[in-house]
Amino acid sequence: MxxxxxxxxxxxxxxxxxxxxxxxxxxxxxxxxxxxxxxxxxxxxxxxxxxxxxxxxxxxxxxxxxxxxxxxxxxxxxxxxxxxxxxxxxxxxxxxxxxxxxxxxxxxxxxxNGGRRLIFNNDFYRGISAIPINGLIWMGAEDAMREQIAGKLSAGFKCIKMKIGAIDFEQELSLLRLLRAHDPDLIIRVDANGAFATDEVFSRLSQLEELGIHSIEQPVMAGQHEAMQLLCKRSPVPIALDEELIGVNEFSQKQELLKFISPQYIILKPTLLGGFGATLEWISLAEQQGIGWWLTSALESNISLNAIAQFAGRFPSTGYQGLGTGQLYHNNIDSPLEIAGAFLGYNQERTWMNVF
Missing domain, CATH: 3.30.390.10 (Enolase-like, N-terminal domain)
Incomplete structure (x- = not known):
């Protein structure tokens, strides 16, 4: 029972x-x-x-x-x-x-799978391969963000994601210029979390284009499908849908959304999308339509981060994943997950903390 x-x-x-x-x-x-x-x-x-x-x-x-x-x-x-x-x-x-x-x-x-925190059995779980991840720069005071940037660059990250839209945009551009000056080949992603108004978004995208930004997540608030469709068609910076996917549950709705907006990328957060079965549907539809994608954790503990990382291990050629959040908390659940430089790995010699 x-x-x-x-x-x-x-x-x-x-x-x-x-x-x-x-x-x-x-x-x-x-x-x-x-x-x-x-x-x-x-x-x-x-x-x-x-x-x-x-x-x-x-x-x-x-x-x-x-x-x-x-x-x-x-x-x-x-x-x-x-x-x-x-x-x-x-x-x-x-x-x-x-x-x-x-x-x-x-x-x-x-x-x-035996109650071993084994969710998807692959080379990641076995400790044979590691997953490349982006370094995340949180919004905050400019000095604090500069400190975060220095730490990520010194750690060797080749892909940096910076959250924008909370402080003055010129300050954010200054920080992005700092990143670009450090390494012309650095992959820079930005996440606006829907912060830009529709009447200002194109001018801001043009400024971001000058810095060689890889992609921008959710530049305007979710639910504005016509505006997002126009953005994806005309933006000089590739667009990634994030919040736009939340609450879209039926397979036909997912298919219709992607076909109508036709984004360059989608960001997949299983906790917000309804788990791995639902995420697999998004992946299937995206690949059918030539839309790129990557996985991102959503501020969960190491329990879900582990599951998402093992899921990512099934797709070894999808590039940098957003799975570096395990170090955010004072009291995260101890696990075999380890970040070494710009990679997340699973150390079989470490054990899980008992929380029950």
């Missing part, structure tokens, strides 16, 4: 993490585990980590859904393989709870 346990956990940032939607100081999440009552020592673990002001659901919604779900699991047979897990979770949890879908997929996949 399958059993479910869950508990609250609050991740505490090491610094005030600035975004265009405000300052983040902590991140409440819900940890869960699933196990067979006959073998409670073997369990799969997952994490529901909705983001404030971005996820469709709140932590309270997750708790309420888990309370209702727990007795239902007792009569559900254990899924045997990946596709069964995705189908089961999609039936158990409504699309409006994407982080819970992600948590349950992770926990079930972990359980059917």
């Amino acid at each position: 399958l059993k479910l346990e869950y508990r609250d956990y609050t991740l505490d940032f090491k610094f005030e993490a600035g975004t265009s939607r405000g300052i983040l100081k902590d991140h409440p999440i819900v940890l869960l585990k699933i196990y067979d009552s006959e073998h409670p020592e073997v369990y799969g673990m997952g994490e529901a980590a909705p983001l404030h002001n971005l996820s469709p659901e709140k932590v309270e919604d997750v708790r309420e859904a888990l309370a209702a779900l727990s007795p239902k699991l007792k009569s559900i047979p254990m899924p045997d393989f990946e596709e069964e897990v995705f189908g089961l979770v999609s039936r158990l949890v409504q699309p409006a709870l994407p982080s819970l879908r992600m948590a349950l997929e992770t926990a079930f996949l972990d359980l059917i």
Whole structure:
């Protein structure tokens, strides 16, 4: 008989993490585990980590859904393989709870693989290969951002992503010029989180073009499909959709959105999209339409970062992933994940912290 346990956990940032939607100081999440009552020592673990002001659901919604779900699991047979897990979770949890879908997929996949935090078995999990990642520069005071930049460059990052849209744009351009002057070949990505108004966006994109920016994530607020379509058609800087994908759950809706807007890239955050089954649909559609993509974590703990990294390990040729967030918190969950320079790896000699 399958059993479910869950508990609250609050991740505490090491610094005030600035975004265009405000300052983040902590991140409440819900940890869960699933196990067979006959073998409670073997369990799969997952994490529901909705983001404030971005996820469709709140932590309270997750708790309420888990309370209702727990007795239902007792009569559900254990899924045997990946596709069964995705189908089961999609039936158990409504699309409006994407982080819970992600948590349950992770926990079930972990359980059917022996409860070893093995989610997707590949060379990344085995410690044979590492994943190239971008260095992330958070919004904040200009001096603090300059300090972050110096640290990422000294660590050897070849791809830097900088969040923009919170401080004066001229200051942000100055910081981007600093990056470009350091290395003409540096891959520079920027993330506006929808901060630009439609009447100013083209002038700002022209200024970014002069700096050889690789791409800009979500330059205008999500939901403005006609404006985004025009941007993707005329922008001198390639556009990546991010928030635009959240809440688009049906396969036909995903297909229609990508066909209509026709972006150069999409950013895939499984916690916000409804897990790995949903993410695979986006990947399939993007590749059919010649749209580039990469994976990004969404400020989760190492439990979800591990799952997303193992998922990324299935696609070794997709370039730099946004998976460097494991060092953000004072109290992250200790794990075998390690960042060495510009790479995220899995050290089989390290163990997982016990949180249950």
